[in-house]
Amino acid sequence: MQDTVSLVRCPDYDKRNIRKSLDAVLEPLGGITAFVKSGQRVLLKPNLLSPRPLEQRVVTDPVLVEAVARMVLEAGARPFIADSPALEPFAKIVKVTGLDRIAGELGISVRELKDPRPIPSNRVALFKNLEIAADAMEADQVINLPKLKTHCQMLLTLGVKNLFGVIVAQRKAEWHGMVGASRRTFASLLLDINQAVNPGLTILDGVWGMEGHGPSNGRPRHFGVLAASKNALALDMTMCRLLGVSLEDYPLYLAARERGAPELEQDAVKVLAPGIEMPLVTDLELPQLGSMEMLPGFLTSFSRRYLVSKPVQDKKACRLCGKCVRICPVNCLEILQNRMTFDYDRCIRCYCCQEVCPENAISFKKGLLAKVLKGIGR
Ligand code: SF4
Ligand code: SF4
Known part of the structure; x- marks a missing residue:
């Protein structure tokens, strides 16, 4: 079956613009109610890497997270916001981003992902000893909210890479130590995590993103887009085209091709991007690093x-x-x-x-x- 990736323009983080753009990007996918049902517990998984000022564009913008939380509440479901930063204190990140205040106003929980649980082996292809946070395993639905950034190890961090956050805190470093020397093996690990978490919906914050030495120390760049799909891998491949990035340079693509991922087949993905040119940019500054x-x-x-x-x-x-x-x-x-x-x-x-x-x-x-x-x- 064909997957759809929907893209719309969104100029800034003005609350009304974000809500309008979210409605527009989800409309061809059936709207938020196609993904969440009344009473469901819905994990909203933003990128909460570190407590940098929002203008540095390291984290998913809180205006977007708030707007998605409101949509989920309007659908009668029970959202909560969670992530597991590798090193930085979670409490500090949610304070700096204002997510603690937003969650308080909405009457929802914002919490650190903890309590790693083993994944049933039939939910992963290769990494049978994978453990992910209990909240990610037990939520009725996961909405993945990545930030568009370059990444020194993986070239780009988009939908699939954002799910590495469900690996609890210091265990991220253990996985880096075990498979981090090979970008393709690490990408394969990310594919297994994506398969295990199986997010129902991914909405990418590409209003402002990062280029150069991302994901923390690159330069902010305005892209002015939101993207959404129920298939995070299909979304990532579409974003490569949008950003003028060669798939042959993208470790996630190479790992997915090795697995024969159906998303990579010709005509497997329908892209709906009214008024958006492909590629949107031709001069994205990528990390130039050997491995x-x-x-x-x-x-x-x-x-x-x-x-x-x-x-x-x-x-x-x-x-x-x-x-x-x-x-x-x-x-x-x-x-x-x-x-x-x-x-x-x-x-x-x-x-x-x-x-x-x-x-x-x-x-x-x-x-x-x-x-x-x-x-x-x-
Ligand atoms: S290089 Fe950066 S992280 Fe390392 S000790 Fe210096 S300031 Fe801290
Ligand atoms: S790049 Fe080298 S020094 Fe830096 S964290 Fe990785 S293994 Fe350690």
């Missing part, structure tokens, strides 16, 4: 060290807060005598340290591989 898996296996760790981009500390910007040390999944980073030291032989180039740094004090020194890729326009 270990792009190198042949016979190379020594010495060669890899010089060929692949590596994290480096910006000593002037660094406040020695230690967040990067705490998130590193392979413990190859430490602070010694007020200096950070990286063990590049063990570093898997997962870019988690760059993602969590609140001062944008970790940059990546381009390795030869990234320079060559840039030179040939990849």
Whole structure:
């Protein structure tokens, strides 16, 4: 059966504009009542990565989250807002975003995803030992609310990647440590999480997003769109086309192709985008970073060290807060005598340290591989 991806223009986060655009983007999909029924417990899963100011466009905008919560309430269902940040305190994020106040006004719960539960093995393809938060398992419906951003490890973070948030807190780092060295394997893990959570609806916040070194330290960019689909993977592939991103560079596409995902077949997805050109942008700044898996296996760790981009500390910007040390999944980073030291032989180039740094004090020194890729326009 054909999946539909619906796209509409939305200029800003004015409450009336957001509501009007939400009604318009959901209309071809049957409206909100096609997804939620009276009395259902509905998890709203925004991207709540860190307590940055909203203007930095790191999180799903709270105006959108509030508008979706109101629609779910109007449908007679019981929404709650939840996510599990990898490192930052959840209470601080909901305070900075105003989601604690919004939830209070609406009389709904906003809470951290906790309590990991094993997934029945028939709900995943490969990662049978996957555990996800109880709230995500037990909700009657999940509405996925990602933010449009670039991502240093996965190129883009959209619908499918946003669901990594149902892996509880520090267990994210464990998964990065286990499979993070290969972007394609990590993408395959994300496909399993998407399959396990099975969100009924994904609504992407692409009004303002991020380019460059996302998902935390890139540049805000105005795209002016909302996108919605019941199929998160179909939505992500459509967004690649919209953003002028080559699918061959997108690890999620490569992993989905390996699995023979039906969403990738010709004519499998119907795109409804009135008045929106494809591509919408042709100059999106993507992270230009090499990964270990792009190198042949016979190379020594010495060669890899010089060929692949590596994290480096910006000593002037660094406040020695230690967040990067705490998130590193392979413990190859430490602070010694007020200096950070990286063990590049063990570093898997997962870019988690760059993602969590609140001062944008970790940059990546381009390795030869990234320079060559840039030179040939990849
Ligand atoms: S690099 Fe960033 S995260 Fe790491 S210690 Fe410095 S300020 Fe903290
Ligand atoms: S140093 Fe940074 S890039 Fe390397 S493994 Fe640790 S978190 Fe990942």
